[in-house]
Amino acid sequence: MTKLVRFSVSMEEKLVAAFDRRTRKRGYATRSEAIRDALRAQLVRQEWEEGEEVAGVITLLYKHSHPGLSECLTEIQHHALLQVISTTHIHLDRENCLEFVAVRGKAERVRKLADGLISLKGVKHGELAATSVGKRLL
Amino acid sequence: MTKLVRFSVSMEEKLVAAFDRRTRKRGYATRSEAIRDALRAQLVRQEWEEGEEVAGVITLLYKHSHPGLSECLTEIQHHALLQVISTTHIHLDRENCLEFVAVRGKAERVRKLADGLISLKGVKHGELAATSVGKRLL
Amino acid sequence: MTKLVRFSVSMEEKLVAAFDRRTRKRGYATRSEAIRDALRAQLVRQEWEEGEEVAGVITLLYKHSHPGLSECLTEIQHHALLQVISTTHIHLDRENCLEFVAVRGKAERVRKLADGLISLKGVKHGELAATSVGKRLL
Amino acid sequence: MTKLVRFSVSMEEKLVAAFDRRTRKRGYATRSEAIRDALRAQLVRQEWEEGEEVAGVITLLYKHSHPGLSECLTEIQHHALLQVISTTHIHLDRENCLEFVAVRGKAERVRKLADGLISLKGVKHGELAATSVGKRLL
Numbered sequence: 072m073t074k075l076v077r078f079s080v081s082m083e084e085k086l087v088a089a090f091d092r093r094t095r096k097r098g099y100a101t102r103s104e105a106i107r108d109a110l111r112a113q114l115v116r117q118e119w120e121e122g123e124e125v126a127g128v129i130t131l132l133y134k135h136s137h138p139g140l141s142e143c144l145t146e147i148q149h150h151a152l153l154q155v156i157s158t159t160h161i162h163l164d165r166e167n168c169l170e171f172v173a174v175r176g177k178a179e180r181v182r183k184l185a186d187g188l189i190s191l192k193g194v195k196h197g198e199l200a201a202t203s204v205g206k207r208l209l
Numbered sequence: 210m211t212k213l214v215r216f217s218v219s220m221e222e223k224l225v226a227a228f229d230r231r232t233r234k235r236g237y238a239t240r241s242e243a244i245r246d247a248l249r250a251q252l253v254r255q256e257w258e259e260g261e262e263v264a265g266v267i268t269l270l271y272k273h274s275h276p277g278l279s280e281c282l283t284e285i286q287h288h289a290l291l292q293v294i295s296t297t298h299i300h301l302d303r304e305n306c307l308e309f310v311a312v313r314g315k316a317e318r319v320r321k322l323a324d325g326l327i328s329l330k331g332v333k334h335g336e337l338a339a340t341s342v343g344k345r346l347l
Numbered sequence: 348m349t350k351l352v353r354f355s356v357s358m359e360e361k362l363v364a365a366f367d368r369r370t371r372k373r374g375y376a377t378r379s380e381a382i383r384d385a386l387r388a389q390l391v392r393q394e395w396e397e398g399e400e401v402a403g404v405i406t407l408l409y410k411h412s413h414p415g416l417s418e419c420l421t422e423i424q425h426h427a428l429l430q431v432i433s434t435t436h437i438h439l440d441r442e443n444c445l446e447f448v449a450v451r452g453k454a455e456r457v458r459k460l461a462d463g464l465i466s467l468k469g470v471k472h473g474e475l476a477a478t479s480v481g482k483r484l485l
Numbered sequence: 486m487t488k489l490v491r492f493s494v495s496m497e498e499k500l501v502a503a504f505d506r507r508t509r510k511r512g513y514a515t516r517s518e519a520i521r522d523a524l525r526a527q528l529v530r531q532e533w534e535e536g537e538e539v540a541g542v543i544t545l546l547y548k549h550s551h552p553g554l555s556e557c558l559t560e561i562q563h564h565a566l567l568q569v570i571s572t573t574h575i576h577l578d579r580e581n582c583l584e585f586v587a588v589r590g591k592a593e594r595v596r597k598l599a600d601g602l603i604s605l606k607g608v609k610h611g612e613l614a615a616t617s618v619g620k621r622l623l
Contacts, residue, residue: 104328108327108328111333130265135425141417145411148436149441152440157435157436157587159309160433161311163342163343165425167343169340175301186234190235196246196249196253196340198338203270205270205272205301205304205333279555287578290576293576297574298562300566303564311433375604380606384603388610404544408540433573435571437540439589440619447542462511462512466512468514470522472525473522473616476614478612480578481581
């Protein structure tokens with residue numbers, strides 16, 4: 072069981088108002104929950120900056136008809152067995168593929184793997200959605 | 210077959226140098242491919258801003274022991290059948306779960322679904338990785 | 348709310364004993380639950396035989412280095428957009444791939460798709476795990 | 486590179502004819518490929534019988550509204566971290582869920598995990614699609 076503390080924060084009125092608008096728009100039940108999320112987002116960023124064990128998903132948009140591309144994507148992933156958990160392939164239409172590579176590992180290795188995949192010729196759009204393995208996030 | 214054009218761009222030397230360092234670091238084979246990726250990233254952003262049909266993945270980090278949370282996540286997703294394609298669940302450890310919800314649909318609906326899931330109490334970290342269905346991206 | 352009925356069944360003693368051993372071994376809480384599962388399994392089979400809308404997963408084991416195979420698998424799946432929901436790729440080792448193709452549709456189309464994928468040269472093992480979309484199963 | 490051998494088999498004419506009909510119906514290019522598949526299917530079965538390291542997918546059909554069920558499914562999977570790779574959840578309709586649990590490990594542990602999940606009250610249909618990790622299958 073985690074002990075809860077309560078403390079006050081001073082802030083410009085306008086900043087609070089802007090944040091409250093966002094909080095409501097995003098559907099948060101309370102301002103506190105929205106603030107906790109903002110703090111945790113910073114902690115996740117820190118885990119990546121400090122090279123901790125992290126998790127994430129690499130999104131890849133490409134045409135499967137691009138010569139040699141899908142084989143190359145598979146090849147790279149099979150050489151990163153320690154980082155790749157599983158890959159989900161969505162068949163958008165006859166041509167376009169969307170792949171989600173679930174990854175976990177040291178931040179630097181994961182980022183390098185993402186760069187290697189996204190920079191391939193034929194990958195139209197790619198991104199690394201960075202998150203945490205959750206151990207240090209309450 | 211897509212016709213290729215070749216044209217020149219004028220730019221500050223320092224900007225080119227900085228971009229070239231990034232290009233090499235990310236593993237791109239050529240500067241042109243890195244520039245194409247930068248342009249396509251802007252087009253993806255535009256699809257989201259203009260409310261087009263888009264695709265993406267919602268990442269959710271949470272503890273499955275949080276009372277009622279996993280049922281609530283499932284419930285919301287089952288009420289968004291048109292947007293949700295499939296969900297991948299990674300069991301990080303005894304407590305922590307990482308879920309990747311593959312989504313597709315009108316930008317506004319997808320973003321609202323993401324907000325609704327991420328803002329739930331008990332979701333420690335969440336993000337919407339925004340990409341495209343690829344139809345208008347070469 | 349579904350109304351429950353209670354009725355009796357006559358059966359050879361030995362058959363009951365054998366089924367009870369299986370029930371315990373499989374971890375069922377009660378004999379009734381194990382019997383309900385046996386009946387539902389028959390109903391799922393019937394949905395497939397009668398050509399209903401069904402669901403399932405096609406498992407495919409192959410080496411990604413087999414020339415042209417992964418492209419061919421992708422190509423076939425992209426021509427069956429109505430049946431294929433999403434595909435999960437597990438990287439077993441440097442060479443071996445395990446793919447799970449989640450499918451849904453008319454039984455005959457799904458089976459034909461499964462046959463087409465499994466019979467490809469280079470697919471070492473494949474199977475269609477047949478289940479139901481659940482509408483008619485209580 | 487694997488050396489190929491060629492040898493002859495004697496068989497009842499009718500058995501060959503029946504197998505050839507199946508071979509054509511399933512879309513195999515040659516009788517040899519269909520026979521290789523039949524042999525590999527036996528070897529996969531043997532890996533499971535002899536308790537080798539195997540792989541597979543557990544399919545689970547259930548209603549997410551069944552009280553406590555989805556939490557129980559998640560709980561069991563999080564206690565089998567060594568066997569569970571990832572889980573894909575398909576939202577069939579407002580009520581019905583289809584889950585594919587990708588598994589890998591000693592045959593006995595995997596089978597026990599499958600039994601534990603499938604026998605839960607509320608799981609309408611479940612199956613273990615058994616395959617191999619591919620190391621010993623050519």
